[in-house]
Amino acid sequence: MPLWQWLLDAAGVVLLLVLLYGLALVFRRRWISRDGGTFEFSVRVRSTRAGRGWVLGVGRYSGDALEWFRIFSLAPGPKVVLRRSELEYVGRRDAEGAEAYSLYSGHIIVECLTPTGPLEVAMSPSALTGFLAWLEAAPPGQRLRRR
Numbered sequence: 721m722p723l724w725q726w727l728l729d730a731a732g733v734v735l736l737l738v739l740l741y742g743l744a745l746v747f748r749r750r751w752i753s754r755d756g757g758t759f760e761f762s763v764r765v766r767s768t769r770a771g772r773g774w775v776l777g778v779g780r781y782s783g784d785a786l787e788w789f790r791i792f793s794l795a796p797g798p799k800v801v802l803r804r805s806e807l808e809y810v811g812r813r814d815a816e817g818a819e820a821y822s823l824y825s826g827h828i829i830v831e832c833l834t835p836t837g838p839l840e841v842a843m844s845p846s847a848l849t850g851f852l853a854w855l856e857a858a859p860p861g862q863r864l865r866r867r
Contacts, residue, residue, distance in 0.1 A: 812848065
């Protein structure tokens with residue numbers, strides 16, 4: 721078989737794999753949102769350099785937990801689970817510099833404290849309203865942890 725046919729077959733296989741990956745991402749997103757709404761929710765996984773370390777994702781409330789799924793991953797489970805009882809709201813700020821390009825447009829950065837240390841997340845203003853309501857709607861006996 722000539723070289724050009726091998727290259728054409730290889731390009732076809734790569735195109736098919738990219739198409740299957742895209743379809744898998746769509747089906748995974750639909751599967752994640754089957755039990756309720758999801759929202760765009762980014763997490764800063766590295767904070768060593770200013771404006772860097774943001775990973776886009778999808779958030780979903782599940783009882784007393786907020787689950788975060790990476791947007792371009794095929795993993796069925798959440799990458800991060802934030803428990804309401806362990807989360808402390810510190811404050812919020814607007815994206816600055818390179819952060820504005822790393823995040824979804826119009827998202828607000830929320831600073832929180834967890835048992836493992838500080839955590840920065842980003843979400844839309846309407847999602848922030850829901851997030852603060854979720855934190856305040858703790859069952860009786862739990863209090864909103866706010867600095």
